[in-house]
Amino acid sequence: MTNAFQVLFHNIDQTDALTEAVQKRINKLERYCDQIITGRVVLDSPHNNHHKGRVYSVTLEIHTSEKEVRVNQDQHDNHAHEDLYIAIRDAFNVAERQLKSIDKKHRSTPASKDVENFDIEAA
Numbered sequence: 377m378t379n380a381f382q383v384l385f386h387n388i389d390q391t392d393a394l395t396e397a398v399q400k401r402i403n404k405l406e407r408y409c410d411q412i413i414t415g416r417v418v419l420d421s422p423h424n425n426h427h428k429g430r431v432y433s434v435t436l437e438i439h440t441s442e443k444e445v446r447v448n449q450d451q452h453d454n455h456a457h458e459d460l461y462i463a464i465r466d467a468f469n470v471a472e473r474q475l476k477s478i479d480k481k482h483r484s485t486p487a488s489k490d491v492e493n494f495d496i497e498a499a
Contacts (some may be wrong), residue, residue, distance in 0.1 A: 380413065386420040388432070388460070394419065397461055401468040409475040411440040419460065432460045434467035438475070445474045 381402050383395065398417055406412055418435040436447040449457065449467040457463040 381415040381417060383417045384419070386418060386422075388419050388421050394460065397464055401464060405438070405468065405472060405475060408472055409440060411442060412438060412475075413441060414439045419464070421460075431457050432463040433457070434463045436467055436471050438471060440475070445471055447471045447474070 383398050385394075388394070398419070402415070402417070405415075416435075416437040420433045420435070421430050422433055434447075434449045436445070438445040447467050447470045449463055449470070457466070
């Protein structure tokens with residue numbers, strides 16, 4: 377369902393390398409959770425502070441059949457996020473952990489629990 381994701385660039389030039397990096401991360405998320413319906417990725421450089429360098433923010437919105445996952449990596453004090461690829465990695469890692477927990481909860485209710493409630497009668 378990779379075509380269900382919208383990728384937006386704010387104050388950042390869109391490049392093939394950035395698009396490919398985001399697409400790889402989206403594909404990885406879809407391996408962990410097959411319930412993703414739609415998603416949105418926003419790459420932004422909100423502050424142009426020349427003394428400290430650019431700090432990037434990445435926002436993810438992922439809609440699954442179970443719930444909505446939102447990740448906002450908007451850490452102005454995190455110098456690691458002066459590298460956009462690290463900001464992308466960090467945001468997707470948070471989303472991955474949240475999706476894994478959703479998938480784990482979904483799988484922890486097996487259908488076999490319903491079978492235990494039935495009485496078996498011999499004919």
